[in-house]
Amino acid sequence: MRLFFILLLSFFLASYGFSQNGISVSFSNPNNNQNFALNAPIGVTVDASDSNGNISNVQLFLDNTLIRQENGAPYEWGADNSNSADAALQNLAQGTYTLTARATDNSGASEETSISISVGTPTTTSGISVSFSN
Numbered sequence: 652m653r654l655f656f657i658l659l660l661s662f663f664l665a666s667y668g669f670s671q672n673g674i675s676v677s678f679s680n681p682n683n684n685q686n687f688a689l690n691a692p693i694g695v696t697v698d699a700s701d702s703n704g705n706i707s708n709v710q711l712f713l714d715n716t717l718i719r720q721e722n723g724a725p726y727e728w729g730a731d732n733s734n735s736a737d738a739a740l741q742n743l744a745q746g747t748y749t750l751t752a753r754a755t756d757n758s759g760a761s762e763e764t765s766i767s768i769s770v771g772t773p774t775t776t777s778g779i780s781v782s783f784s785n
Contacts, residue, residue, distance in 0.1 A: 673702035674762035676754040679691070680731060693740045693768070694731030699724070700753035702712040712751040713739055726752075745771035 652771065680696040699710040703781035704767045706773055711718040718728055718739050753763040 662666070662686075669759050671703065672756065672758075672760035672762065674754050674756055674760060675700050675702070676735070676762050678750070678752060678764065678766050679766055681750075686769045687743075687771075689745060689771040690742055691770075692730035693743065693770075695728040695740065695750060695752075696731045697721075697726040697752040697754075699726055699752070701714050701756040703755045704758055707755050709758050710753045710755075712749075712753070714749055715751070735783070743770045 660703075676697060676699045677696050678695070680694055695711060696713065696744070697709050699709050706724070708720050708722045710720045711726075711728050716739070717736065718737055728735065729737045746769070748768050749765050750768060751763055751765040752762055755761040
């Protein structure tokens, strides 16, 4: 019976976005599926907390390549961090990229989340056309 309760509780917590290790990590900037113009500055800010300990560090990855690790809040990269240029976030080629933030707590447990961004990808229009003539 105890095992059933533990499994049920684990399922409930996972279903509603609660981490079993108490870590919460999310992007506050940019938004998922956000589009950037070519050569636009890209800034990243991550919120991380731990309900049963402390966050030791947050790592940011661009398409599975580590950009940099932040060891204290605020967790910021690129244009959102005035102390670091983060060259990997500058002058990205046209395309779609995955940003992943991994937060690790003082006991070594970690949690991660990912979003997608695009660079130089045209946005859809409403189909309205305007023309001028003399």
